[in-house]
Amino acid sequence: MTETTATEPAPKAPAKREKKSGGGSLGRYLAVRALLIIPTVFILVTTVFVLMRATGDPITAAQGGRLPADQLAERIHAAGYDRPLIVQYVEYLGNLLQGDFGTTLSDHRSVTSVFTTFGSATLELAFYALLIAFALGIPLGRYAAFKRDRPADAVLRVLAILAYATPVFFAGLLLKLVFSVWLDILPVAGRASTRTELQLHKLDNPTGIYLIDAIRTGDGAIIGDVLQHAILPALALGLLTAGVFLRLVRTNVISTFGAGYVEAARSRGVSERRLLRKHAYKPALIPIVTVVGLQVALLLGGAVLTETTFEWKGLGFQLAQYLQARDFVAVQGIVVLLAVIVAVTNFIVDVIAALIDPRVRY
Amino acid sequence: MTTSTTAVDTAPRRPLWQRLPVIAQLRQSVGLQRGMLVAGLVITTIFVLTAIFAPLLAPYGYAELRNEDGLFGATEPPSAEHWFGTTQGGYDVLSRLIWGSRTALLVIIVAVAASLVVGVLLGLISGYFGGSLDRVMVVIADAIYSFPSLLLAIVLAIVISKGQSSLWGGILAAALSITVVFIPQYLRVTRAEVVRIKNEAFVESARVIGSSHVRIMLRHVLRNSTRTLPLILTLNASEAILTLAGLGFLGFGIEPTKAAEWGYDLNKAVPDVTAGIWWTSVFPGVAIVLVVVGLTLMGESLNDLADPRLRKRAAGAEPVEDLGMDDDAADAGVADVPGAAANRGGEVK
Numbered sequence: 001m002t003e004t005t006a007t008e009p010a011p012k013a014p015a016k017r018e019k020k021s022g023g024g025s026l027g028r029y030l031a032v033r034a035l036l037i038i039p040t041v042f043i044l045v046t047t048v049f050v051l052m053r054a055t056g057d058p059i060t061a062a063q064g065g066r067l068p069a070d071q072l073a074e075r076i077h078a079a080g081y082d083r084p085l086i087v088q089y090v091e092y093l094g095n096l097l098q099g100d101f102g103t104t105l106s107d108h109r110s111v112t113s114v115f116t117t118f119g120s121a122t123l124e125l126a127f128y129a130l131l132i133a134f135a136l137g138i139p140l141g142r143y144a145a146f147k148r149d150r151p152a153d154a155v156l157r158v159l160a161i162l163a164y165a166t167p168v169f170f171a172g173l174l175l176k177l178v179f180s181v182w183l184d185i186l187p188v189a190g191r192a193s194t195r196t197e198l199q200l201h202k203l204d205n206p207t208g209i210y211l212i213d214a215i216r217t218g219d220g221a222i223i224g225d226v227l228q229h230a231i232l233p234a235l236a237l238g239l240l241t242a243g244v245f246l247r248l249v250r251t252n253v254i255s256t257f258g259a260g261y262v263e264a265a266r267s268r269g270v271s272e273r274r275l276l277r278k279h280a281y282k283p284a285l286i287p288i289v290t291v292v293g294l295q296v297a298l299l300l301g302g303a304v305l306t307e308t309t310f311e312w313k314g315l316g317f318q319l320a321q322y323l324q325a326r327d328f329v330a331v332q333g334i335v336v337l338l339a340v341i342v343a344v345t346n347f348i349v350d351v352i353a354a355l356i357d358p359r360v361r362y
Numbered sequence: 363m364t365t366s367t368t369a370v371d372t373a374p375r376r377p378l379w380q381r382l383p384v385i386a387q388l389r390q391s392v393g394l395q396r397g398m399l400v401a402g403l404v405i406t407t408i409f410v411l412t413a414i415f416a417p418l419l420a421p422y423g424y425a426e427l428r429n430e431d432g433l434f435g436a437t438e439p440p441s442a443e444h445w446f447g448t449t450q451g452g453y454d455v456l457s458r459l460i461w462g463s464r465t466a467l468l469v470i471i472v473a474v475a476a477s478l479v480v481g482v483l484l485g486l487i488s489g490y491f492g493g494s495l496d497r498v499m500v501v502i503a504d505a506i507y508s509f510p511s512l513l514l515a516i517v518l519a520i521v522i523s524k525g526q527s528s529l530w531g532g533i534l535a536a537a538l539s540i541t542v543v544f545i546p547q548y549l550r551v552t553r554a555e556v557v558r559i560k561n562e563a564f565v566e567s568a569r570v571i572g573s574s575h576v577r578i579m580l581r582h583v584l585r586n587s588t589r590t591l592p593l594i595l596t597l598n599a600s601e602a603i604l605t606l607a608g609l610g611f612l613g614f615g616i617e618p619t620k621a622a623e624w625g626y627d628l629n630k631a632v633p634d635v636t637a638g639i640w641w642t643s644v645f646p647g648v649a650i651v652l653v654v655v656g657l658t659l660m661g662e663s664l665n666d667l668a669d670p671r672l673r674k675r676a677a678g679a680e681p682v683e684d685l686g687m688d689d690d691a692a693d694a695g696v697a698d699v700p701g702a703a704a705n706r707g708g709e710v711k
Binding site for chain 2: 036039040043044047048051052149154157161162164165166167169170173174176177180181182188189294297298300301302304305308309319320323324328331332335338339342343346
């Protein structure tokens with residue numbers, strides 16, 4: 001293995017290295033990787049359950065002090081929180097397997113319905129953010145690598161660090177201040193104006209992804225309104241990830257630039273520009289695939305903050321609302337659901353990485 | 363902080379102070395990398411000094427609402443009395459900014475120290491003994507690591523403080539949440555180093571002469587596995603600040619009367635922004651960005667210096683100068699540092 005091992009996905013690297021001797025087939029890799037989701041999800045579910053319940057039941061936490069003791073005990077009994085923890089745990093796991101993530105305390109909805117109502121908004125935001133991250137991070141990272149250690153590189157690196165160092169909610173507040181308040185060219189918050197929302201709700205089977213719904217209405221004003229509302233939140237969240245991509249592409253292009261086959265091409269007189277474009281760039285992109293998987297976790301965490309900043313009514317916004325309401329059943333449900341999503345996305349990303357790069361196998 | 367907590371190996375090559383992490387790298391660096399390292403060091407030093415001398419620097423207390431002339435007044439724009447204005451709640455922004463550095467520093471110290479100790483210890487055990495224990499620990503660490511850290515921190519904050527927070531309750535809640543998120547990173551990095559080192563001849567020899575496992579682990583393996591720790595430390599310190607601010611922003615901050623916390627202040631400033639009141643959000647936000655930039659600059663340049671492929675040498679410099687650091691940096695190639703997303707890489711074999 002040469003320097004190009006920079007393309008291995010770091011998370012699994014230590015465990016994998018030991019088993020690597022045999023090479024291994026793609027099918028076996030996929031099977032092992034798919035099976036690994038089960039312990040991952042199980043560990044997370046158990047961790048969250050134990051943590052949330054080890055210190056008390058959600059009803060006391062939500063109502064603590066506001067209800068007389070006997071009424072509190074009655075409600076705890078009715079909800080079954082006075083049974084042994086292990087019984088509750090087994091029941092909880094059983095419910096999860098049937099897709100039942102619990103019922104919220106504050107508004108008595110099933111967590112699954114919260115998810116279907118608000119999930120599409122988060123998905124839409126995350127998609128825009130990833131788009132921005134790719135569009136900015138990859139070309140700029142490549143450029144920085146090409147201009148290595150020159151002023152352009154220094155500026156880009158500082159910008160990448162700034163993008164990482166700025167909390168998404170602060171980036172959001174700044175964008176709001178400049179574009180919505182001072183320049184007054186973009187809306188302050190929300191996913192669409194009230195008029196547009198009404199129009200969109202009239203559609204049959206709305207997807208909940210506003211851009212798709214807006215395109216279905218065929219009304220240019222509605223599409224424009226939806227897009228305008230998306231710009232600032234997507235930028236706030238996208239810039240964070242763009243910085244990560246920029247640094248990653250830069251480091252990898254630099255290291256592939258020094259690889260043997262690039263040297264060989266250089267010694268044959270291939271121009272530096274062509275070396276970058278044809279030889280060093282593509283192999284450097286492989287790790288991006290694996291990192292996108294890790295970014296999903298970052299994006300979901302960031303989405304909670306971005307959505308709160310922009311009142312973007314998605315899962316993250318809802319999670320923050322439930323946190324304020326001290327509805328810990330809802331919080332636990334959403335957190336567990338997000339954990340499952342992260343685990344599944346990581347699996348998909350690893351499969352893609354294995355398809356692209358034959359070295360990434362068990 | 364970094365300089366005092368990690369004493370590296372013992373080879374009597376250069377005087378001790380020159381071999382301390384950070385100082386060693388500072389001597390080794392040139393050009394842009396030195397500039398970044400120095401900038402990072404300066405910002406971080408200012409931050410630490412502000413935190414230590416907060417009572418002397420801050421014009422008012424963090425929960426002070428009035429002075430002898432009466433109440434400060436809510437959302438007063440910056441003026442001679444209140445350089446950075448006052449908040450919606452009527453606090454002095456500058457004072458809360460300065461006191462906030464203290465909260466941030468405390469959280470960083472507690473979080474980094476706790477995750478360092480636990481993570482390194484677990485990594486040492488996991489890597490040294492191997493086998494099924496090792497597999498289980500790696501799977502658990504991977505599961506926790508893949509999880510959005512902010513969500514995990516939220517869960518832990520609920521558990522630890524039930525959302526209510528005194529100064530130490532809040533600091534501990536934030537710090538412990540961050541600790542749990544970071545343990546897998548230290549575990550992984552230490553484990554990777556330990557796996558590499560435990561097959562070296564000197565470990566074999568120690569085993570042959572009958573040293574106990576504990577002695578081999580602590581004396582021979584651990585001391586040689588600390589190479590990458592200073593840089594993860596700085597990266598994690600910056601992540602700790604961001605997590606603390608994120609928690610504060612979601613309302614898990616420390617009550618304004620107990621201590622100042624930047625994330626909490628930003629949360630309270632959200633409605634102000636819409637009204638065009640900028641000073642309540644911009645100053646605490648910039649404080650967070652500056653501290654994180656300082657720590658990241660330090661971490662990034664340490665990372666580049668540890669990676670021979672990214673290190674820049676002075677033109678015509680004597681390579682002998684830094685052989686001491688080079689040797690082992692070169693055989694391991696890229697440091698496998700989870701915190702440095704930019705450098706996620708495998709090992710060069």
